[in-house]
Amino acid sequence: MKTRSAPPITPSAQFSTPTRWARTRYRHRHAIEAWTILTPILIYYTIFAVIPVLANIAISFTRWNGINVAPVWAGLENYTRYLKPPYPLIMFNTALFAVVVLLIQTVVAFFIALLLNEKLAGRGAYRALWYIPTLTSAAIMAQLVTVFIAPYGGVINNILQSLDRPPVVFTISGAWMRTVIIVFSIWRGVGGPVVLFLAALQSINPEVQEAAMVDGAAGWARIRSITLPLLRPMMVFVLVTGIIGAFQIFEPVQLISKGGPFNQTNVMLTQIYNDAFVNSNFGVATAGATIMGLILLASSYTVLRSMREEEG
Amino acid sequence: MSTPRRWFNLITVSAMLSLLLAACGAAPSTAVNSTAAPAGAATTAPADAPTTAPAGAATTAPADAPTTAPADAGSSTDEPITLTVWAEGSLAPVTDGTTNDLLKLREYAKDEFEKQHPGVTVVLEDHGWDEVLRQNLTNALLSSTAPDVIVGENFFQAYAALDALVPLDQHLNDIKDNLIPGTYQAAVYNGKIYGLSAMTGVFGFERNCKVITDAGLDCDKPPVTWDDLLQLSKTITTQGAGNYYGYTLQGPVGFSVGGIFRVAVYLAQADAPMCKNSCTEPFFDNPKAVPVLQFLRELNQSTPPGLTFNADEGQVYTQLFQNKSAFQIAGSWHTKWAKDSGCPDCRYSTVPIPKGGKDASVIVGNVIYAVLSASKHPDLAAEWITFLQRDEFQDLVFPTIGRLPATRSALTKLRPAVGDADRAFIDVLLNSKDLQVLPQWPKNPQLVWTAYNDMLTKLFTTDTQVEQLMAEAQKAAVAATQ
Numbered sequence: 001m002k003t004r005s006a007p008p009i010t011p012s013a014q015f016s017t018p019t020r021w022a023r024t025r026y027r028h029r030h031a032i033e034a035w036t037i038l039t040p041i042l043i044y045y046t047i048f049a050v051i052p053v054l055a056n057i058a059i060s061f062t063r064w065n066g067i068n069v070a071p072v073w074a075g076l077e078n079y080t081r082y083l084k085p086p087y088p089l090i091m092f093n094t095a096l097f098a099v100v101v102l103l104i105q106t107v108v109a110f111f112i113a114l115l116l117n118e119k120l121a122g123r124g125a126y127r128a129l130w131y132i133p134t135l136t137s138a139a140i141m142a143q144l145v146t147v148f149i150a151p152y153g154g155v156i157n158n159i160l161q162s163l164d165r166p167p168v169v170f171t172i173s174g175a176w177m178r179t180v181i182i183v184f185s186i187w188r189g190v191g192g193p194v195v196l197f198l199a200a201l202q203s204i205n206p207e208v209q210e211a212a213m214v215d216g217a218a219g220w221a222r223i224r225s226i227t228l229p230l231l232r233p234m235m236v237f238v239l240v241t242g243i244i245g246a247f248q249i250f251e252p253v254q255l256i257s258k259g260g261p262f263n264q265t266n267v268m269l270t271q272i273y274n275d276a277f278v279n280s281n282f283g284v285a286t287a288g289a290t291i292m293g294l295i296l297l298a299s300s301y302t303v304l305r306s307m308r309e310e311e312g
Numbered sequence: 313m314s315t316p317r318r319w320f321n322l323i324t325v326s327a328m329l330s331l332l333l334a335a336c337g338a339a340p341s342t343a344v345n346s347t348a349a350p351a352g353a354a355t356t357a358p359a360d361a362p363t364t365a366p367a368g369a370a371t372t373a374p375a376d377a378p379t380t381a382p383a384d385a386g387s388s389t390d391e392p393i394t395l396t397v398w399a400e401g402s403l404a405p406v407t408d409g410t411t412n413d414l415l416k417l418r419e420y421a422k423d424e425f426e427k428q429h430p431g432v433t434v435v436l437e438d439h440g441w442d443e444v445l446r447q448n449l450t451n452a453l454l455s456s457t458a459p460d461v462i463v464g465e466n467f468f469q470a471y472a473a474l475d476a477l478v479p480l481d482q483h484l485n486d487i488k489d490n491l492i493p494g495t496y497q498a499a500v501y502n503g504k505i506y507g508l509s510a511m512t513g514v515f516g517f518e519r520n521c522k523v524i525t526d527a528g529l530d531c532d533k534p535p536v537t538w539d540d541l542l543q544l545s546k547t548i549t550t551q552g553a554g555n556y557y558g559y560t561l562q563g564p565v566g567f568s569v570g571g572i573f574r575v576a577v578y579l580a581q582a583d584a585p586m587c588k589n590s591c592t593e594p595f596f597d598n599p600k601a602v603p604v605l606q607f608l609r610e611l612n613q614s615t616p617p618g619l620t621f622n623a624d625e626g627q628v629y630t631q632l633f634q635n636k637s638a639f640q641i642a643g644s645w646h647t648k649w650a651k652d653s654g655c656p657d658c659r660y661s662t663v664p665i666p667k668g669g670k671d672a673s674v675i676v677g678n679v680i681y682a683v684l685s686a687s688k689h690p691d692l693a694a695e696w697i698t699f700l701q702r703d704e705f706q707d708l709v710f711p712t713i714g715r716l717p718a719t720r721s722a723l724t725k726l727r728p729a730v731g732d733a734d735r736a737f738i739d740v741l742l743n744s745k746d747l748q749v750l751p752q753w754p755k756n757p758q759l760v761w762t763a764y765n766d767m768l769t770k771l772f773t774t775d776t777q778v779e780q781l782m783a784e785a786q787k788a789a790v791a792a793t794q
Contacts, residue, residue: 066450068476068685085791086759151618153627171565171621172773258566258623262766277447278567278758280470 045165053293060286067280078287084085086263087271091291094268096178098299099247101185105246106238109190110231113197114223127198134191142255146185149176149256174264177257181265184252193238200234201227243299247292268292330524392431395692396459399436399447400510400679417705417712425699432692441465453686460687461696464507465498466569466679469752472501478683479504483694486700487719488503494675494747495718499682506682509718510700511709513677514740514747516576517640517664518650520632521657527551527638534661538578538607541664545614548638558614560632560640564765565623567758569750571768573676574641578604580672580748585762587751594753594760594789596767597782603666605771605778608631612772620772633658643676644737649713660736672746677715710734716741759792 025032060078062071081087116127133141148155149170157167170176204227212226228235250269253259259266259274268288276285350630422434437459439448446466452458453476471477481504485489491508491626499507521531527548536543545558562571579586584600587593612620622628629646630715631637632652641663650658665671668672681700683693699705706722710730716737717723727738741747753760766784770776 065474067471067474069474085788086762146623150624150627151621152616152631153622157618167618169618169621169773172769193643231747232425256623258568259566259762260566260765261769263762274758277450278443279756280450281756 002233025267056286056289059282060290062283064282065280066276066282074283078283079291081284081292082287086266089263090266090268090271093178093264093266094247094249094292097182097185097249097267098243100182101189101249102239102242102246104182105186105190106193106235106242109193109238110197112190112194113201114227116194116198117201127194130194131191133188136188138188138251139255141184141188142252145180145256146253149180152296171257172261174261177261177265181252181257182247184256185246185249188252189242193242196234196238197231204230232307236304239303239307240300243303244296247296247299336566338550352376392433393689393692394433394435395461395561395689395696396435396437397461397681397693397696398439398445398459398463400441400463402640405717409699417708420708421700421705425696429692429695434696453684456686458684458686460684460689460693461681462679462684463679465680466750466752467683468499468507470754471499471682472499472504472752473761476685477506478685478687478690478694479506480508480683480694481505483698484508487698490719490721491701492718492720492741492747494741494744494749495678496680497568497675497747498678498749498752499680506551507680508682508701509678509680510697510705511677511679511713511715512675512718512741513644513716514675514737514744515574515641515643515663515673516646516737516740517639518646518659519659519661520635520637521653521659522655523548523552523556523632523635523638526556526635531657531659534659535639537664537666542607542610542614545611545639549614556635557616557637558639558651559793560628560637561608561610561612561615561620562625562628563612563622564768565621567720567761567765569761570625571760572764573674573750575604575608575768576674576748576750577641577672578666578675579608580746581663581669583670583672585748591751592754594751594763594786594793596764596789597779597786601782602778605782607666608768609771609778623768644716644734645677645714647731647737658733660733662736662740668684670746671744672748673740673744673746674750678718678749679715734777753793756792760789763788763792 063074064071151169212222248269249267253265253267253270257265272285272288275281374658425434439445495509495512535544548558564571582604584598588595632640633650633655681697683690687693706717706719709717710726723738723742763785767781770781
């Protein structure tokens with residue numbers, strides 16, 4: 001380290017010798033750059049993510065109406081509420097919708113992407129058609145669904161009536177309303193995964209497919225042996241982001257079924273909203289949000305881990 | 313990490329935080345300015361409107377009204393005061409240029425109050441109704457941006473219980489006799505009045521004469537008893553042969569109270585309240601309610617198939633205007649709605665009563681204003697509320713927006729000037745000894761109302777004994793309130 005040892009001080013060198021601050025600045029120039037770039041976003045995340053999450057957890061251990069009384073310590077009371085009716089049913093509904101929607105949506109999206117990847121006339125229009133529901137307001141789409149399933153004068157019942165079939169009162173059937181919520185969620189959410197799968201499909205080298213064809217791999221065998229393995233990273237991404245989205249079903253329940261009948265379509269997100277703003281019970285609402293966060297963490301982690309294990 | 317580097321990083325972050333906090337610190341002053349700006353703008357905008365709006369009202373207004381008007385709160389200070397009022401649609405800022413009548417009422421209220429309270433600017437804001445309003449109000453309270461005056465219909469007792477509202481009793485000495493108790497009952501807690509209705513409504517009974525005459529019946533003889541109603545509804549449904557039906561019944565949807573509001577009318581007539589202990593606890597297994605629910609189950613047989621479970625309230629009630637149904641319970645706004653919807657011969661009467669029952673109804677579409685404890689100008693806010701009770705304002709309510717005024721004097725004055733249909737509703741408000749309101753559950757109203765709606769769903773879709781359904785509903789409701 002001789003080269004770094006201080007040179008003898010001469011009158012002319014006194015002015016060129018860096019100050020202590022300048023030396024520190026030079027030594028930490030990368031850190032300065034990093035902090036300068038990162039600090040605004042870190043502050044943003046601290047204010048809008050970290051602090052709210054911590055506050056949410058803190059409030060979940062209190063009794064608080066959110067109006068004018070200070071929160072009162074309640075221990076695990078709000079969490080045990082989730083063991084009493086109707087909360088277990090609400091959690092079951094949430095999990096049911098998440099799993100069914102995620103699985104069907106991913107499979108459907110994959111096959112739609114395969115079809116849209118083929119060279120056919122009007123391909124752009126087909127792609128747009130699948131993505132339009134994702135861009136359209138959930139309120140408008142919910143209104144459309146309501147017109148279809150209205151028990152009296154609805155499109156489906158009018159068709160049934162014209163066929164001399166008895167009307168179906170969808171709104172009083174848990175099975176029907178669950179189906180409506182699932183179909184709506186898939187219809188609205190499938191556009192995103194389709195675009196992702198399509199992008200991944202187009203990044204596959206055509207020569208790989210051609211080589212497989214030369215080797216005699218037919219349609220399904222090619223999909224199973226070539227396409228699916230090459231799409232695995234995208235599959236992981238779609239599943240992880242999809243599971244978060246699938247657990248957060250809100251609009252169709254809020255706008256179409258209102259959680260009914262008999263709470264059979266009520267989900268955690270709508271109940272969190274109702275606990276906070278209808279029941280003025282922020283303790284239970286934040287406990288629900290915390291439970292939901294933990295479920296999402298666990299689900300995402302499980303999916304990621306199982307995918308990695310498969311890769312390993 | 314070495315110590316100097318750690319210190320350096322710490323200083324950098326602190327500096328950035330300081331800058332950010334400093335920036336945040338400046339925000340309130342600009343925020344105050346920004347709220348003041350539209351207030352000023354609003355005062356200058358509708359300058360000429362009030363001269364025409366209150367003219368008719370002024371001729372009939374009692375002369376002594378202004379003597380109680382001037383506010384000490386408004387005039388005792390030189391500082392300009394902004395009174396923020398969350399208003400229902402009819403008083404809120406109008407964005408649609410075609411609703412000139414709404415504009416008249418709003419501008420009259422705002423301009424006249426400001427004229428009588430120099431230095432005061434009234435800012436009227438629309439933050440929705442029902443669920444949306446509750447959400448916005450909670451957000452405003454959480455963020456300390458709550459208004460001085462709030463509006464609503466069915467949550468005041470819960471807010472009063474939390475000391476979130478200011479009692480108005482001391483401001484009501486001169487006007488209390490002129491108020492109709494049912495209109496402010498929803499805002500009474502522990503014997504104190506926390507809110508007053510600016511405009512109101514009540515349930516009556518509506519019939520479509522075309523459907524009734526098509527079925528070969530006499531429309532001049534409306535059903536008087538429940539038995540009459542059941543019999544006529546069955547006859548009309550049979551005669552209709554799938555083209556029209558006897559009755560429109562709004563059923564349960566989630567925790568919505570739209571259908572429950574109408575059920576409450578029949579319960580009131582049978583003296584079978586759905587709550588007990590000063591209406592703080594559910595009483596869904598009230599034995600007196602058994603015949604009411606049996607009656608509703610039977611009545612549902614005469615409704616258009618599936619309509620009872622239609623989630624769209626508007627679609628449910630317009631079926632009568634479209635000649636698909638003969639009878640329904642109707643709010644007082646139906647008179648105008650029926651005309652606008654093309655029902656030239658829709659008529660109104662009191663709701664049929666059960667054997668041994670009483671004439672009773674339920675207040676609905678009730679626009680109550682109250683003062684928040686968080687208000688910066690509680691006295692002035694209370695004056696705004698009492699200002700809306702004066703004849704000058706109340707006399708404008710019906711001509712401008714077709715809603716019913718909430719004071720005895722305004723209703724009495726209005727009565728001879730309206731047709732039979734509106735007069736029927738005014739008579740209910742003026743004469744009924746038993747005007748009730750829906751219960752306001754102190755805990756988990758969503759879960760309690762869901763329990764009731766679930767009971768109604770089973771009532772209309774199964775043959776399960778009514779008593780059993782009521783017991784199940786009571787169990788679920790009690791669990792929700794514990």
